[in-house]
Amino acid sequence: MIKKKREPHSIMIHGEKGLGKKTLARWIAAALLCERQTGEPCGVCRTCRMIADGAHPDVMVARANSNGNYIVDDSIRPIVAEAPVAPNEARMKVYIIPDLDLSVNTVIQVQNILLKVIEEPPEHTAIILTARSKEIFLPTIISRVLSLGMTSVTEAESMACLQEKYPATAPALISEAVSAGRGNIGRCVEYLEHSQFFDSVKLARGLCDAMCGGNEYDVLKTLFAADGKKTLLREGLSLFQEILRDSAAFRLGGESEKSVSCAKEGAKTLSRSLSSDQAVRLYDIVSDYIGRIDANCNISLTINSLAGQIYSVTGK
Numbered sequence: 258m259i260k261k262k263r264e265p266h267s268i269m270i271h272g273e274k275g276l277g278k279k280t281l282a283r284w285i286a287a288a289l290l291c292e293r294q295t296g297e298p299c300g301v302c303r304t305c306r307m308i309a310d311g312a313h314p315d316v317m318v319a320r321a322n323s324n325g326n327y328i329v330d331d332s333i334r335p336i337v338a339e340a341p342v343a344p345n346e347a348r349m350k351v352y353i354i355p356d357l358d359l360s361v362n363t364v365i366q367v368q369n370i371l372l373k374v375i376e377e378p379p380e381h382t383a384i385i386l387t388a389r390s391k392e393i394f395l396p397t398i399i400s401r402v403l404s405l406g407m408t409s410v411t412e413a414e415s416m417a418c419l420q421e422k423y424p425a426t427a428p429a430l431i432s433e434a435v436s437a438g439r440g441n442i443g444r445c446v447e448y449l450e451h452s453q454f455f456d457s458v459k460l461a462r463g464l465c466d467a468m469c470g471g472n473e474y475d476v477l478k479t480l481f482a483a484d485g486k487k488t489l490l491r492e493g494l495s496l497f498q499e500i501l502r503d504s505a506a507f508r509l510g511g512e513s514e515k516s517v518s519c520a521k522e523g524a525k526t527l528s529r530s531l532s533s534d535q536a537v538r539l540y541d542i543v544s545d546y547i548g549r550i551d552a553n554c555n556i557s558l559t560i561n562s563l564a565g566q567i568y569s570v571t572g573k
């Protein structure tokens with residue numbers, strides 16, 4: 258696309274967290290600005306290196322506040338005002354506006370303000386928007402941008418990519434990360450770097466094991482590992498929901514190659530003792546409790562109550 262010189266001025270990249278939307282946005286910026294102009298970044302020219310370091314004056318990444326919201330007067334209106342101004346040194350300038358879906362308060366306002374630049378982009382300006390879902394974009398924006406959907410990669414591709422990125426890491430550990438993050442490289446990396454995702458996976462797998470063991474106390478004990486840690490509990494529970502979804506799929510369809518969770522084997526074991534109806538009920542219960550966590554309910558009370566609810570579905 259860039260090779261053929263049909264340069265898109267407005268691009269939207271959508272796909273779930275961790276698939277590399279921001280990395281792709283920077284890659285496109287480098288492809289547009291690279292001094293060699295081959296259609297992809299050469300990776301060695303001064304421009305490419307500066308972009309990789311996040312230091313190029315013609316590649317601007319908009320910043321949201323700590324809640325993910327864009328304050329339009331600070332970060333979006335200036336883009337519209339500066340768009341017609343010539344680039345500092347490159348042939349074009351690129352504005353990247355990441356994670357638009359997280360800007361819950363201003364997601365529509367941001368698009369309405371940007372519409373002017375997206376409708377009539379100056380020759381030397383490109384805008385790249387990223388979001389987890391395409392749903393959040395206004396039809397007027399969708400009809401004017403090039404839309405790039407990111408999909409997950411296969412386990413073999415994840416394996417190859419991680420081995421290259423972490424040559425010193427034991428293959429067994431990489432394989433563990435691949436099964437935790439599935440086709441989502443960002444998640445695999447978080448797992449290897451022992452960030453919160455690692456603990457969330459541990460929580461979700463622990464819940465699955467505790468349920469397979471059929472011990473109510475183990476369920477409670479596992480949940481209490483996240484006491485006082487709202488984000489961990491929330492993420493662990495959503496991963497656990499994926500295990501429940503897999504479990505129901507195994508129960509209904511037998512062998513499922515389309516596993517979505519971080520614990521394929523665990524889900525298989527769970528499906529032997531959990532009917533698909535129970536799995537669906539548990540899924541809904543967990544959704545309800547995630548809502549309570551978001552509404553800032555007391556974490557300890559929430560955990561106690563959730564453990565009781567889980568038992569009421571599975572207990573004999």
Ligand SMILES: [Zn+2]
Binds near residue numbers: 292299300
């Ligand atoms: Zn280059």
